[in-house]
Amino acid sequence: MLDSDTLTLARKVNERLILAGHVMVTAESCTGGLIAGALTSVSGSSRMLFGGFVTYDNRAKIEMIGVPAALIEEHGAVSEQVARAMAEGALAKAGVDLAISVTGIAGPGGGSAAKPVGLVHFGLVTREQTLHRREEFGDAGRDMVRQMTVRTALEMILAAY
Structure with missing residues (x-):
């Protein structure tokens, strides 16, 4: 399911976090x-x-x-508040340096006018910052929404490092 661009991003995330001496959840x-899964496709991700x-x-x-x-x-x-709380909770439970969270509606059903299929909220928490991002990927199909979500999460991590 993961394309070569996503796997390239995963390698970059691995390299940056290892170089920084940081661990994520x-x-x-x-x-x-x-x-x-994308991150562990890279040797040394442990x-x-x-x-x-x-x-x-x-x-x-x-x-x-x-x-x-x-x-x-x-x-x-599927909300900003829950995405932030997910990242904050994961960081606290794991006791690491960074947490990324995602919550969304991949489809094909489950959407509404207020929260359409393809809506994803992201949370990223480090010891210094808490970030949120909202994306509407559209009704691109379940696999594509999930793949775009993975790619966006990896890009957010890279932007933080």
Whole structure:
């Protein structure tokens, strides 16, 4: 599923984090672990990747990484607030230097006028900053939305380093 451009980005992320001596963790919903999968496709990734939390279900978000249930109830799982809380919770649980989170609607169903198919919220947390990014990839098909989400997450990490 991962194309050569995505794998190139994964190699760059590995190199930058290893060079910086930093370790990261993922908190993934709509990608189901594909970000961690891309990173571990690179030899030596154990030096920069703690692991990942696949928090596809709302209960997993709450129980595994401490996203407040009230936040999900108020804003929905696909929201800036939840993406930030996912990254913050993963960082706190893993005790590492960086966390990236993604929550979105890959499709083909599940969208609405307010939250269309292809909407993804990203959270990135380091010890110095918390970032959010919202992307609307459109109804490009489930695999394509997930692939674009992985690529965007890797680009966000590179921009932070």
